[in-house]
Amino acid sequence: MPEALYSADQTRELDRLAGEAGLSGEELMERAGRAAFDVLLSRWPDVSRPAVLCGGGNNGGDGYVVARLAREAGLEPVIHHLRDPERMKGDALTMARRARDAGVPMRPLSVDDLPVDAPLLVDGLLGTGISDALRDDIRALIEALGRLGKPVLALDVPSGLNADTGAPAGAVLSADCTITFIGVNRGLLTGAGPVHSGELLFDDLGVDRPVYQHIDRPVWRPSPARLRHWLPPRRRDAHKGHFGHVLVVGGDHGFAGAPLMTAQAAARCGAGLVSLATRPEHAPAVLARQPEIMVRGVDGAESLRPLLEKASVVAVGPGLGTGPWGRVLLEEVLESGLPLVIDADGLNVLIELDADARDNWILTPHPGEAGRLLGSDGATVQADRFAALESLAARYGGTVLLKGLGTLVRGDGGTALISDGNPGMATGGMGDVLTGVIAALHAQGLPGYQAAALGAMAHARAADRAAAAGGERGLLATDLLAALRPVLNGDDER
Known part of the structure; x- marks a missing residue:
């Protein structure tokens, strides 16, 4: 884990700066999905039918990449989406279409249609954008997913956890493992963050060190x-x-x-x-x-x-x-x-x-x-x-x-x-x-x-x-x- 920890706004700024340094959003999303899929294979090597939960933002875009890579590797993933994939925007829309073209099955996610038979949930629902209390329907959905009792791999941050404060926004889909990208959000390591994040992993996605120097005074994790x-060592003549x-x-x-x-x-x-x-x-x-x-x-x-x-x-x-x-x-x-x-x-x-x-x-x-x-x-x-x-x-x-x-x-x-x-x-x-x-x-x-x-x-x-x-x-x-x-x-x- 790196020493520097960031707010959600700072991690978004890191994303932007990485783009200026030559790493496109599409490439970063591909790398994030690949890193998460590698964790899936190493932590749950026997899982063949993961349920990939995709929200409507970039966090969902990472999920679409995971699902496509799983399909290409011979697994049988199913995407459960909060938003119609064709209503996605930008790089996330590109990844949703690639997953569809790869033949990944997709179905809407709701409290009435949950992945009850899936052996593993990949959480790409809400990401780091949560700052206020969850809407009642989203809170009910997260609570229902938690009651399934499935192991969870969270992308960036467990859904429902405030990435800045580490406080739940009403309900949190607790993860067994969380992989976070480019910058570690400070809320993952304080308050209720460690309770809900499980094992915390980090991948910088190949972002160059100079990019990080543009962020002023991040929170510091002493080592x-x-x-x-x-x-320093004591002098020999110390008293x-x-x-x-x-x-x-x-x-x-x-x-x-x-x-x-x-x-x-x-x-x-x-x-x-x-x-x-x-x-x-x-x-x-x-x-x-x-x-x-x-x-x-x-x-x-x-x-x-x-x-x-x-x-x-x-x-x-x-x-x-x-x-x-x-x-x-x-x-x-x-x-x-x-x-x-x-x-x-x-x-x-x-x-x-x-x-x-x-x-x-x-x-x-x-x-x-x-x-x-x-x-x-x-x-x-x-x-x-x-x-x-x-x-x-x-x-x-x-x-x-x-x-x-x-x-x-x-x-x-x-x-x-x-x-x-x-x-x-x-x-x-x-x-x-x-x-x-x-x-x-x-x-x-x-x-x-x-x-x-x-x-x-x-x-x-x-x-x-x-x-x-x-x-x-x-x-x-x-x-x-x-x-x-x-x-x-x-x-x-x-």
Whole structure:
């Protein structure tokens, strides 16, 4: 998969630019159909009677190519079309006529005439043009197709999925495999996109690299190879003072574990020194669990202040609570002016304080917290994660990391999308560990945007390593601690 991800408008612009560079729309459609047919043969070699679902646009045109190639290869495809083929336009009309001339059977598609006997559905119905809610008849058709329980190969994007946001437009024909062309749409990798796309494949159709340089600031999908140079090898004469001092603030009564995991992650990810300011009664347990952490009991702002004077980055929020103790500590942290990573209850208290925007913090909300920060709710955030991210960045400044499937990071380096991770991460403490990872990288000199993007990627890849070793179910946040070390030291096998 490429690093750059695009909106639907940007992928259409790539199509246009490819045409200017000498690749006609007809040639691109032929290549897309060929690439999809090759996937069909490799994934479903025993399927002889695929049902090819064709809409009225270019996505349908790709489907007509797949059907024609299947016929020419000796298969028995049937085209089920939403629009009379003769009412198609441009290159799609050309491909429809070629399929007809090749002898491919064609029949209208409706809820009353579904391909109930087909062993495979090739989805070329709606493509990337969906932006609003589906019409009732189209939604009913997609739902009926989904109830058939057939395997699905989607062309470009599963029908009914918004290619920009990754949100369903009312109903989605979930795919077992999706092949996308020229540019990967960003919605395939965040929100509900990965849920409905199945295995995601990409083919650039031979478009030359210079074409892509005309698209300004696509969303970036970080990779270990690109990010690792931000953490150069350490000098032989290095000492702990070179790698920053992370101060973790949190752990109200009954919540000692959250800031402890944050501090452990910061230590495992290379911070030179890690301190933890928490309730005094938590100190013995923290020392017993991780003696490398310098734990201090604090009752209020006065006892926290000397610790802030020694810190280079503060991670605040895990287990902080929203009571008077946590509120006083967060106010003191904000007053310090230090670079901050704010998570969990720190974000909830931040809302109460109605704090002004600032450039030197990293906010790491999950969708529910993001909704509260914006005065809305988690469902609204999930309906358009990119729009929510932009709103958060505009309101609060600095760097914002929006958690969830396809974590998003927005800062002065643009927008990044983290495509690693697995469902085993849906357990308590994962966010606390992520906070420590980011704080450690920030303390080692990475700017906020880089620290957040690299930290989220490393966190997700460590979770993938841990899940590969023992399975997703039962994965604990502390299982990531050992896996983070090899990921950040370049020993990443994938």
